[in-house]
Amino acid sequence: MTPPKIYGLIGYPVKHSLSPRMHNDAFEALKINAEYRLFEVEPAELEGFLLDDIPVKDIDGNLVSKEDILGFNITIPHKVKAKEILEKKFPFNQDTPQILQNLYYVKLSGAINTVKRADGELKYFNTDATGFFKSLTQKEPLCLGFKPKGKKVLLVGCGGAGRAIIASLSWIDVGVEKIYINDINKEAVDSAKKHFSQLPQYSYLKDKLEFISMEQISDKIKDSNLLVNTSPVGMKESDGSAIDKSLLHKNLSVYDVVYNRQTQLIKDARSLGLAAVDGLGMLLYQGIDSFELWTGQKAPVEVMRKALREATSK
DSSP, X not given: OOXXXXXXXXXXXXXXXXXXXXXXXXXHHTTOOEEEEEEEOOGGGHHHHHHSOOOEEOTTOOEXXXXXEEXXXXXXXXXXXXXXXHHHHSOOOOOSHHXXXXXXXXXXHTOOOEEEEETTEEEEEOHHHHHHHHHHHOOSTTOOOOOOTTOEEEEEOOSHHHHHHHHHHHSTTTOOOEEEEEOSOHHHHHHHHHHHHTSTTHHHXXXXXXXXXXXXXXXXXXXXXXXXXXXXXXXXXXXXXXXXGGGOOTTOEEEEXXXXXXXXXXXXXXXXXXXXXXXXXXXXXXXXXXXXXXXXXXXXXXXXXXXXXXXXXX
C-alpha cells in the first residue's frame, strides 16, 4: 500500500488548529492519498526544521522524514523568521505576474504562511494576504462582499496579521484610497513604521498608509468604509470591543480576524445592522489557496467550509 503524502502545520503551539480537519476532509473528498499533520516546532528548532535533513515528529509522536513533507503552513510565532531563513536560502527567481504579486505580499508583510517543496527547493507564499482579500470581497457564506476600490480602511493592529492585510489591500489593482493604522502597542507601531520605510515600495505606500493615535480614531473612523480588527482584543470571552460601539456608523462594514468566538465588535456591528464577518473566511481561503498550491487541484470549497463550520458550530 502506497504511504500517504504528508502536509501539515508548523508553529508553537499548534494543537488548537482547525486546519487538519479542513485539509483532511478535502483530501478525502478528492480521494487524494494524503494526510495533514501538526508539527510543534520551538523557535530554536525552526531553522533546523526548514533547512536540515533530519527526521521530525508530529504531535502524535510519528517520525517523519522532512523530504516526505511536501508542503506545510506556518503559524505563530514563525511567520516572520521563516521568511527570513528561506529568503536567504531560496531567493525569488521568477517574474511571472503571480510570482510578482506573491513577492509583493511576502516583502510587504515580512512574513510567510505557506511552503511548498518543489524542484529541490522550498517555495514560499503568503496566502494570509490572498485569503483575506477573497473573504473580504466575495459574496458567499463567511465572506463580506465588500468592494474596496476607492474606499478608506481603519485597521486596528499592525502585527503579523495586520501587515498581511495591509499588503493585501495596498496591491495596486485593489485601489484602496487610504489605510489608517492604529495599535496600542508602541513597539508594534515603531516596528511596522521601520519595516515599511525600508521597502522599495515605500514611495508608493507613504501616501496610502497613515499611522494614527488612539485620539484620532473617533475622527478617522467617520470617513472610513471598512473597519478591520487584527488585534488580540476579542479572543477572550471577557474582552470588550476593539472599537467603542458609539463610533460605528451606517456606512461602515466590519471585519474581525478573530474566528474562535463572536467578538463584542461583531455583536455590536450586527446589532446596528452593519455588514460584519469574523476571521473564519480568511482561515478558509488561505487554506484553499494553500491546498491548490500543494496539490495542483481545485479545492473542494464546500467541503472545507463545512468542516470549519462544524468545528466551530457556525
